[in-house]
Amino acid sequence: MSWLQTLRVALRALQRNKLRSFLTTLGIVIGVSAVIAMVAIGDGAKARVEASFAAMGSNMLIVVPGTSTAGGAHGGHGSMPTLTWDDLKAIQAEIPTVRYAAPQLRSVAQVLSEDQNWTTQVLGTTPEYFAIRTWEAEHGALLTQTDVDGGTKSAVIGLTVAEKLFGPSANPVGQIIRVKNVPFTVVGVLTKKGQSQFGQDYDDTVVVPVSTFRQKIQGGLGNYIAGSIMVSAVSSEATQRTERQVRALLRDRHRLQPGADDDFSIRNLAEIANASQEGTRTLTTLLAAIAAVSLLVGGIGIMNIMLVSVTERTREIGLRMAVGAKPGDIRLQFLVEALVLAVAGGLIGVTLGLGAARWLASSFGWQVLYRPDVIIIAVGFSGLVGVGFGFYPAHRASRLDPITALRFE
Amino acid sequence: MTEAPLIQLSDLVRTYRMGDVEVQALRGVSLTIAQGEFTAVMGASGSGKSTLMNVLGCLDRPTSGRYLLDGQEVSTFGTEKLAEIRNRTIGFVFQSFNLLARTSALENVELPLLYAGVPAAGRHARAAEALARVGLADRLEHMPNQMSGGQQQRVAIARALVTQPRVILADEPTGNLDSRTSVDVMALFQELGRSGITVVLVTHEPDIAQYASRVVVMRDGLVKSDTRREPRRAEPGPAEDGPLAEVIP
Numbered sequence: 001m002s003w004l005q006t007l008r009v010a011l012r013a014l015q016r017n018k019l020r021s022f023l024t025t026l027g028i029v030i031g032v033s034a035v036i037a038m039v040a041i042g043d044g045a046k047a048r049v050e051a052s053f054a055a056m057g058s059n060m061l062i063v064v065p066g067t068s069t070a071g072g073a074h075g076g077h078g079s080m081p082t083l084t085w086d087d088l089k090a091i092q093a094e095i096p097t098v099r100y101a102a103p104q105l106r107s108v109a110q111v112l113s114e115d116q117n118w119t120t121q122v123l124g125t126t127p128e129y130f131a132i133r134t135w136e137a138e139h140g141a142l143l144t145q146t147d148v149d150g151g152t153k154s155a156v157i158g159l160t161v162a163e164k165l166f167g168p169s170a171n172p173v174g175q176i177i178r179v180k181n182v183p184f185t186v187v188g189v190l191t192k193k194g195q196s197q198f199g200q201d202y203d204d205t206v207v208v209p210v211s212t213f214r215q216k217i218q219g220g221l222g223n224y225i226a227g228s229i230m231v232s233a234v235s236s237e238a239t240q241r242t243e244r245q246v247r248a249l250l251r252d253r254h255r256l257q258p259g260a261d262d263d264f265s266i267r268n269l270a271e272i273a274n275a276s277q278e279g280t281r282t283l284t285t286l287l288a289a290i291a292a293v294s295l296l297v298g299g300i301g302i303m304n305i306m307l308v309s310v311t312e313r314t315r316e317i318g319l320r321m322a323v324g325a326k327p328g329d330i331r332l333q334f335l336v337e338a339l340v341l342a343v344a345g346g347l348i349g350v351t352l353g354l355g356a357a358r359w360l361a362s363s364f365g366w367q368v369l370y371r372p373d374v375i376i377i378a379v380g381f382s383g384l385v386g387v388g389f390g391f392y393p394a395h396r397a398s399r400l401d402p403i404t405a406l407r408f409e
Numbered sequence: 410m411t412e413a414p415l416i417q418l419s420d421l422v423r424t425y426r427m428g429d430v431e432v433q434a435l436r437g438v439s440l441t442i443a444q445g446e447f448t449a450v451m452g453a454s455g456s457g458k459s460t461l462m463n464v465l466g467c468l469d470r471p472t473s474g475r476y477l478l479d480g481q482e483v484s485t486f487g488t489e490k491l492a493e494i495r496n497r498t499i500g501f502v503f504q505s506f507n508l509l510a511r512t513s514a515l516e517n518v519e520l521p522l523l524y525a526g527v528p529a530a531g532r533h534a535r536a537a538e539a540l541a542r543v544g545l546a547d548r549l550e551h552m553p554n555q556m557s558g559g560q561q562q563r564v565a566i567a568r569a570l571v572t573q574p575r576v577i578l579a580d581e582p583t584g585n586l587d588s589r590t591s592v593d594v595m596a597l598f599q600e601l602g603r604s605g606i607t608v609v610l611v612t613h614e615p616d617i618a619q620y621a622s623r624v625v626v627m628r629d630g631l632v633k634s635d636t637r638r639e640p641r642r643a644e645p646g647p648a649e650d651g652p653l654a655e656v657i658p
Contacts, residue, residue: 005523016511097444205557276481323466324496326489402468406507 010337011358024305025345027298031348035291040357042284044367049326053273057133065231066263080240081224082263097238102128105227113165132232140173140188151211156183158203182216299385306393318405331398339392346382416442421474434460436630447602449618452627467491500569504581508553515549539567559590579610596622596643
């Protein structure tokens with residue numbers, strides 16, 4: 001008997017007991033829809049974490065100067081400037097896995113436009129900063145090396161600042177803002193980055209050339225950087241090596257003896273991002289495992305009903321054998337029935353799962369991500385469940401003795 | 410006779426084990442049936458006639474002895490091969506019809522062709538032809554529960570005929586039918602016999618057996634008597650259209 005014929009016979013047999021067939025597939029439907037929805041939600045969460053780390057900057061390390069100790073009171077990181085401008089140049093020049101390095105001087109100040117004011121953080125840095133943060137201009141342009149070299153009074157502002165000072169949807173390029181009574185020309189507005197994972201608004205910032213910052217906003221410290229150094233490695237794999245090399249370089253430059261504490265510290269954001277992703281991945285795996293268990297339960301449901309069906313249809317099996325069905329034909333027929341049940345359940349489950357994920361996304365504002373490979377795996381796995389749990393009932397049917405089967409009441 | 414007999418049984422023994430007891434259902438049956446013969450096998454229950462039918466129908470294998478069917482020594486065949494023989498050489502008719510429920514007459518008749526691998530178009534044509542031969546050309550799409558017992562049994566006969574078998578084995582085919590319908594069915598079997606199909610019928614009703622041209626009586630697993638005689642001619646009655654006869658699901 002051809003496959004198509006076997007399929008038709010199976011479909012007909014399932015049609016005869018519509019309600020029962022539907023209830024049998026329900027286990028698979030729930031299992032598969034759970035898998036699809038869970039993975040979509042898990043992947044959505046992962047993508048969100050990834051996006052928020054990507055917003056911080058790519059493959060980023062932050063070098064923070066060391067601690068000061070005055071009268072037994074430890075000042076915390078960054079309380080004593082230990083990093084020099086030469087350290088920055090050395091990091092840029094001597095470590096091949098460093099793509100960019102930029103100083104980051106920071107001050108909180110009130111910023112005035114013609115008729116508004118807003119207190120925000122003001123950063124003094126170099127053009128590399130934008131490359132490290134992968135930040136681009138929405139309007140106008142970014143700061144250039146010429147701005148830094150010439151100490152121009154140019155500023156690039158974040159979207160939040162632009163809105164507070166100039167109103168929403170205004171283009172403030174060319175306008176004047178005052179920071180600590182120094183007029184700056186707005187040369188560009190940065191694209192929206194949104195919030196950090198911890199609720200900090202990335203767009204609430206004003207960026208000015210580091211040279212101007214030192215001259216006009218916060219007095220300099222001579223050779224020392226009164227802030228931190230941001231470093232971007234060439235790739236995420238290279239961040240750890242870069243961290244080691246920066247540490248070695250700075251220890252050498254600061255002439256620290258072996259065994260002495262670092263007079264700076266390095267924060268590896270890529271590491272934090274990886275750890276965080278690992279967490280969501282574990283969660284996704286866990287959810288998928290729970291869903292897989294429910295698929296297994298669905299499979300047992302199929303086996304149970306197939307066994308009932310074989311018993312019920314003993315006489316039919318006997319008759320089919322009498323008119324020439326081989327044991328293989330009978331086995332195939334019941335296997336295909338189980339397979340059809342399982343795959344139909346899988347397909348319904350995919351539809352429901354996608355629907356559930358979309359509903360969760362819209363009603364709770366969760367981010368979800370649909371992965372075609374998960375859908376294919378879920379349907380394939382339910383097919384496998386069908387064949388796996390259908391095999392025993394099918395085998396039992398094929399082993400029936402036609403004489404006994406024909407006389408079965 | 411120059412032609413080899415269609416069925417040749419020699420010293421057929423079939424023993425069952427029931428727990429510790431050995432039951433000899435057939436104790437050495439030798440029987441030869443020529444092509445086109447219409448044979449009735451009679452006997453009380455326990456006489457071995459059902460076992461004989463199972464062996465003849467290739468549903469069961471003899472413990473010892475030889476069974477030549479259409480020149481083939483089938484007693485040595487395996488399960489797969491026996492299924493093929495049942496499909497091609499033998500047609501079955503059962504007491505309880507054994508039609509598939511909620512399946513049209515046409516599809517019921519097509520069933521053996523399905524396992525023979527006949528393509529769809531050929532299946533439909535042959536099944537319709539077989540149904541026409543049993544007088545049900547106008548009932549192709551009827552479901553078994555929409556037909557009388559006699560009609561259902563004729564569908565079953567069409568199903569047995571559709572593969573153009575050499576032998577039709579009928580196990581108490583009139584057991585669930587009233588006497589009028591029984592005669593119709595016997596007329597059909599006589600007609601098949603005349604067209605060259607060998608019919609072997611198991612029955613315990615002497616009334617029914619008298620339509621056969623040969624009566625074999627079994628007793629205690631042996632052939633007790635084997636007589637040939639002029640059969641009574643079955644006159645088909647008017648087409649039954651009355652209330653449904655007994656319907657067995």
